[in-house]
Amino acid sequence: PLPDVLSHPAVIAYGANYPNRPIPKFGAYYMLQTLGEGEFGKVKLGIHSKYGDEVAVKLIRRDAVVNEAKMAKIAREIEILDMLKHPNIVRLYDVFETDKFFGIILEYASGGELFDHILAHRYLKERDAAKLFAQLISGVWYMHQKNIVHRDLKLENLLLDRHRNLIITDFGFANHFNRTTNDLMETMCGSPCYAAPELVNSDGLYVTSPFDDDPTNPDGEDITKLYAYIARTPLSFPDQLSDQARSLLSAMLIPDPRARADLATIMRHPWFAINIREITTFGLTVKELEQLAEDGPTLRRLAYQRTV
Ligand code: ADP
Numbered sequence: 001p002l003p004d005v006l007s008h009p010a011v012i013a014y015g016a017n018y019p020n021r022p023i024p025k026f027g028a029y030y031m032l033q034t035l036g037e038g039e040f041g042k043v044k045l046g047i048h049s050k051y052g053d054e055v056a057v058k059l060i061r062r063d064a065v066v067n068e069a070k071m072a073k074i075a076r077e078i079e080i081l082d083m084l085k086h087p088n089i090v091r092l093y094d095v096f097e098t099d100k101f102f103g104i105i106l107e108y109a110s111g112g113e114l115f116d117h118i119l120a121h122r123y124l125k126e127r128d129a130a131k132l133f134a135q136l137i138s139g140v141w142y143m144h145q146k147n148i149v150h151r152d153l154k155l156e157n158l159l160l161d162r163h164r165n166l167i168i169t170d171f172g173f174a175n176h177f178n179r180t181t182n183d184l185m186e187t188m189c190g191s192p193c194y195a196a197p198e199l200v201n202s203d204g205l206y207v208t209s210p211f212d213d214d215p216t217n218p219d220g221e222d223i224t225k226l227y228a229y230i231a232r233t234p235l236s237f238p239d240q241l242s243d244q245a246r247s248l249l250s251a252m253l254i255p256d257p258r259a260r261a262d263l264a265t266i267m268r269h270p271w272f273a274i275n276i277r278e279i280t281t282f283g284l285t286v287k288e289l290e291q292l293a294e295d296g297p298t299l300r301r302l303a304y305q306r307t308v
């Protein structure tokens with residue numbers, strides 16, 4: 001007889017899409033649809049074959065890991081993920097390897113990318129954006145307390161869970177740093193569209209608007225043009241934005257990294273006092289955040305209930 005988990009809605013949907021294809025299994029998980037594309041392979045939805053838990057499986061093709069440096073990068077991503085327990089940071093559950101793949105088993109963020117969420121809604125209300133921003137700051141503050149920098153924060157790496165809470169993912173560029181010496185990061189990495197001025201222009205004292213893509217340069221096809229654009233374009237805000245939000249964003253986008261608002265300054269800004277209060281993990285201690293993460297969306301061994 002088939003295990004009950006084969007009547008899980010995601011498994012049934014997979015069967016409808018691929019009626020003749022057997023469901024591949026990876027460790028204890030059935031591998032269903034692709035959630036996203038990674039640098040080394042696909043990220044797939046996995047369903048535990050016995051319990052029905054949903055996970056995201058970041059697959060890394062062994063043949064894409066072409067040298068020691070790539071292997072070290074993947075090992076660092078796993079090591080750093082394993083250090084971090086925060087309600088707004090993706091949880092690492094397990095790692096697997098087969099002769100073809102490494103697999104990183106992660107908490108599943110079923111709401112998808114913030115990127116697609118914003119595209120679908122065209123814009124967010126400032127209050128909704130405030131909640132997500134506060135969750136982002138809470139997660140970033142926590143990782144900095146642990147001397148970890150993410151270095152690839154962008155809308156594609158910020159996911160939503162089923163309650164539309166923010167989940168920071170993709171620690172592929174993350175690294176250790178020394179919080180106390182406060183050295184500036186100068187390694188060019190992450191994603192060109194989100195690069196800070198000091199990364200693209202060594203004497204850059206210009207700034208780019210985060211709201212306005214250069215229409216002549218879609219998707220940063222021409223990197224040189226994109227960098228010139230980042231270094232050149234003055235800041236502009238949409239009309240409906242509050243004065244406090246403008247003030248905060250302007251401080252965060254000061255081109256000189258030493259004058260730019262740091263995390264402590266951001267967290268003290270009055271915009272937070274106005275907007276967040278009850279809705280986030282903002283302002284908790286490292287210990288409290290870790291406890292919350294333990295109590296929260298960990299891999300729940302709920303007996304899967306037959307739905308058909
Ligand atoms: P890469 O390091 O190659 O960018 P990511 O870790 O960012 O790989 O994963 C690529 C994409 O896969 C993400 O942008 C997202 O769309 C999807 N994805 C990754 N992790 C999860 C997750 N835990 N839950 C849901 N979707 C995910």
Ligand code: MG
Pocket residue numbers: 156157170
């Ligand atoms: Mg990514």
